Amino acid sequence: MILALAGGVGGARLACGLALALAPGELAVAVNVGDDFEHLGLSISPDLDTVMYTLAGIQNPETGWGRAGETWHFMETLARLGGDSWFRLGDHDLAVHVERTRRLRGGEALSAITSSFCARLGIAHAVVPVTDAPLRTMVNTDAGELCFQDYFVRRRCEPMVTGFRFEGADTAGPSAPLARLLEPGAIQGVVICPSNPWLSVAPMLAVARLRALLESKRVPVVAVSPIVAGNAVKGPAAKIMRELGIEASALGVARHYGTLVDGWVIDTQDAALEPAIASGARSVALTDTMMISPDKSLHAASEALSLMRRIAGTR
Numbered sequence: 001m002i003l004a005l006a007g008g009v010g011g012a013r014l015a016c017g018l019a020l021a022l023a024p025g026e027l028a029v030a031v032n033v034g035d036d037f038e039h040l041g042l043s044i045s046p047d048l049d050t051v052m053y054t055l056a057g058i059q060n061p062e063t064g065w066g067r068a069g070e071t072w073h074f075m076e077t078l079a080r081l082g083g084d085s086w087f088r089l090g091d092h093d094l095a096v097h098v099e100r101t102r103r104l105r106g107g108e109a110l111s112a113i114t115s116s117f118c119a120r121l122g123i124a125h126a127v128v129p130v131t132d133a134p135l136r137t138m139v140n141t142d143a144g145e146l147c148f149q150d151y152f153v154r155r156r157c158e159p160m161v162t163g164f165r166f167e168g169a170d171t172a173g174p175s176a177p178l179a180r181l182l183e184p185g186a187i188q189g190v191v192i193c194p195s196n197p198w199l200s201v202a203p204m205l206a207v208a209r210l211r212a213l214l215e216s217k218r219v220p221v222v223a224v225s226p227i228v229a230g231n232a233v234k235g236p237a238a239k240i241m242r243e244l245g246i247e248a249s250a251l252g253v254a255r256h257y258g259t260l261v262d263g264w265v266i267d268t269q270d271a272a273l274e275p276a277i278a279s280g281a282r283s284v285a286l287t288d289t290m291m292i293s294p295d296k297s298l299h300a301a302s303e304a305l306s307l308m309r310r311i312a313g314t315r
Contacts, residue, residue: 001025002305003181004191005130005210007032007047007200009064009234010226011193012054013291017301018191019055020294024124028187029055030178030210032195033110033129034137034166034203037149039087040078042097043104046149047200048114048129049096056121064234067092086154111175126177130204133172137203138165148199157236161243164198169206182209189308190214191301192223194289196237197256198244205260214260220311221262222304224289225250228267233290251276263307265289265300283311 002022006015006029015029032047046065053059053067060066070090079085089097096117103113109132118127137148141159151159174182181187190213195201205211214221227250232238238248246252250266251273263283266273271286278284285307291297 001181001187002027002189002191002308003187004029004193005032005195005201005204006030006051006193007035007195007204009050010291011047011195011200012051012059012064013297014191014193014224014301014304015051016054016294017291017297017299018305019125020298021301021305022125028126028128028177028181030128030130030181030204032200032204033131033135034199035148035152036134036136037147039149040084040089041101042089042094043101044087044089044097045100045110045114045129048110048127049093051127052114052118052121052123055118055123055125055127058121066090087149109176111177115177128177128181129175130178130210131172131207132175134168135172135203135206136167137199138167139199140164152199152236157239161198161240163244164202166203166206169203169208172207174207174209178210182213184218187219189219189312190221191304191308192221192257192261194224194226194233196226196232196235196240197253198237198240199235211260217262220308221260222265222308222311223253223257223261223263224265224300224304225253225267225270227253228289229269249273254280254282263311265304265307283307 018027031051035046050065060068074091075088110129111132139146139151140163143159226237241248250270254277265285267289268286274284285303287303289300
């Protein structure tokens with residue numbers, strides 16, 4: 001069993017590649033819930049839905065998030081009524097949020113609901129929220145502390161970032177299915193997907209038992225860089241790095257994760273950075289990491305798994 005840590009579009013695309021490379025029962029995808037929030041009385045889990053839609057093959061191919069063939073009658077009517085329409089919910093997507101909310105209020109765990117949704121969408125691999133407890137990403141900015149969706153969607157990542165706080169992290173344990181995967185011998189390796197290190201991965205690593213697994217060095221940990229040629233493939237990662245005074249590069253990301261990561265997959269455009277990344281006693285693989293199709297996602301995933309096997313063979 002390989003455990004992938006994913007959030008957002010980049011995470012979903014590599015998870016898709018890993019799902020193509022690994023049989024059911026060989027992959028579990030733990031997903032960030034720091035983006036989750038309540039909107040219009042509904043419980044919204046954006047990263048879980050992006051991973052779920054991508055693995056089901058029903059994601060919007062243009063945006064990477066949301067559903068293909070989506071319609072917007074609900075939002076159009078809501079806007080005409082003067083409702084809060086800054087966070088757009090498609091008609092098909094809306095059904096997921098309504099049913100999730102109903103079941104959460106009935107006492108079901110988020111992980112159980114996610115498993116049920118995935119089964120009905122024909123997803124064979126395990127998709128698990130990192131925690132069933134409330135865990136919320138708060139962004140410190142020059143405009144004050146903002147909840148994630150206010151920063152990311154309403155304000156379009158425009159405020160300058162100065163730091164982060166993960167509300168609920170002190171008491172958030174791993175979700176029940178993730179807790180089982182964290183037991184000794186349950187998994188053979190961890191892949192950190194090319195998700196935003198601060199907005200997507202950091203909330204997951206704020207769950208103490210998950211971070212402890214990476215720190216224990218029980219299994220090899222491989223990461224795919226979300227930064228290519230000094231820019232984020234998607235999202236504000238490079239902007240955040242510059243605002244935090246961190247070099248916006250694959251090397252900057254490698255330095256951020258430090259000894260948590262044993263091996264890095266970086267894009268061939270960043271070949272000049274390979275010696276510096278490898279100097280931190282890390283293994284490095286160079287390949288095309290631009291996952292613009294399922295075949296490209298499979299290629300990047302295969303490189304990550306090959307690097308993981310090489311690292312495991314040296315232990």
